[in-house]
Amino acid sequence: MVSLATIYQDARRLGVALIPYSIGFADAATLEMDGRYGIFLDFDQFETMADYAAALAHEVGHCATGATHAVHSPFELVAQHEDRANRWHYEHYLPFSELQALVADGYTEPWQLAEATGWPEKTVRDALEYYTQRRGLRLQCP
Known part of the structure; x- marks a missing residue:
């Protein structure tokens, strides 16, 4: 972390x-x-x-x-700002490359990734959703 x-x-x-x-x-x-x-x-x-x-x-x-x-x-603006703050958080403090390296080492469950990174499981789940669903990146399992 x-x-x-x-x-x-x-x-x-x-x-x-x-x-x-x-x-x-x-x-x-x-x-x-x-x-x-x-x-x-x-x-x-x-x-x-x-x-x-x-x-x-x-x-x-x-x-x-x-x-x-x-x-x-308006709610739309608030949601956009929350999204921008979250994206910045994930990209700077929980980058995809770190998650990918952990998955390659066998950490495949969100709770395992949370323990390995020191972030709360919700943060890890949200980062995974951002990277895989919104950015279209794929974690390569061993």
């Missing part, structure tokens, strides 16, 4: 402020104002460090792609 330090370095490189805050409605949220970003993190919402890393990586994806929107934005 990409280290949490790497995700922090990316946030720092992007000039993102990380702010602990009891959000109430989500585990994390990104706000943009005048081209500057803040990621609010509700630490009470994370069950594991892997869950925290996945949420942070996703939010950094919002900052890296500029995919933020007003709270009252």
